Amino acid sequence: MNPMKMRPFGPLQVPLPSVGQGTWMMENEKAGAIRALRTGIDLGATHIDTAELYGSGRVEELVGEAIQGLRDRVFLVSKVLPSNASYEGTIQACEQSLKRLGTDRLECYLLHWPGSYALEDTFRAFDHLLQDGKIRTYGVSNFDTKEMREAVAIAGKDRILCNQVLYHIGERAVEHELLPWCGENQIALVAYSPLGQGNFPKKSGLLAKIAETHQATPEQVALAFLLRSPHVFVIPKASREEHVRANAGAADLELTPGEIAELEKAFPTGPKRTLPTL
Numbered sequence: 001m002n003p004m005k006m007r008p009f010g011p012l013q014v015p016l017p018s019v020g021q022g023t024w025m026m027e028n029e030k031a032g033a034i035r036a037l038r039t040g041i042d043l044g045a046t047h048i049d050t051a052e053l054y055g056s057g058r059v060e061e062l063v064g065e066a067i068q069g070l071r072d073r074v075f076l077v078s079k080v081l082p083s084n085a086s087y088e089g090t091i092q093a094c095e096q097s098l099k100r101l102g103t104d105r106l107e108c109y110l111l112h113w114p115g116s117y118a119l120e121d122t123f124r125a126f127d128h129l130l131q132d133g134k135i136r137t138y139g140v141s142n143f144d145t146k147e148m149r150e151a152v153a154i155a156g157k158d159r160i161l162c163n164q165v166l167y168h169i170g171e172r173a174v175e176h177e178l179l180p181w182c183g184e185n186q187i188a189l190v191a192y193s194p195l196g197q198g199n200f201p202k203k204s205g206l207l208a209k210i211a212e213t214h215q216a217t218p219e220q221v222a223l224a225f226l227l228r229s230p231h232v233f234v235i236p237k238a239s240r241e242e243h244v245r246a247n248a249g250a251a252d253l254e255l256t257p258g259e260i261a262e263l264e265k266a267f268p269t270g271p272k273r274t275l276p277t278l
């Protein structure tokens, strides 16, 4: 297999693979999940997303085991809970995540969703962690366009690397405004639940038909559809090795303009509405 294609991630233009790996709910699938994560890293899916929330820390511990011996190849992302996102709380939460992950730094640290602590305080803590070398960059998650504008006004231009949001072929609300806005501002849009948590609509066999043309799977087509925008990255979660292999393969799948148009028609964006979240 060829090495996975990279694309520039956020304002720093860090080259990252378009397909990464999610880890939510891996805590009850530990052995398989560790194998799958390691296989994924070997296949180039080195962007690994986790959070202090997942399994109340148990997923970070599992990720720590999975990346042992592979740490330097991984772009490791974790997230602080909004309820911990005060200045002191963010610093403490990060230090605890690092301990569970068995590492000394995160490549990117995200605020999991907007909360009640002032963003100024959270970002000040992120800056402190940057200076200490405990994080390399930071970003946000579940921020709508208005919240992104406010966040950039506080953090300054080119400071926020990414916004991680719900985006899959059956849930295209971000395409109305947030996705183009992120593109214009060179902020990476990281699609979470890019397979709709395994339940994306397979609508009248269109995904299967396009998949067959490419000798691919409907899930690979669904991921490739999201990757048609150059600043989108996907982080499917897979505890099974066959899934992680398929997901890595999606990075090489190029849909034709005709196929994209068919999919856009079959899976419409729907009316403009507030940012959907899980």
Ligand code: NAP
Pocket: 021, 022, 023, 024, 025, 049, 050, 112, 141, 142, 164, 165, 191, 192, 193, 194, 195, 196, 197, 198, 219, 220, 235, 236, 237, 238, 239, 240, 241, 242, 243, 244, 246, 247, 278
């Ligand atoms: P997802 O990635 O859309 O779907 C995961 C499900 O799809 C699992 O059941 C998995 O099965 C299955 N699957 C994976 N690859 C497949 C393939 N190639 N073919 C068929 N089935 C496949 O759902 P998600 O876990 O909600 O989202 C991905 C990641 O995004 C999370 O794990 C988490 O890291 C992140 N996330 C972030 C937020 C946030 O608020 N920032 C919210 C939700 C999720 P197996 O596991 O059995 O292989």
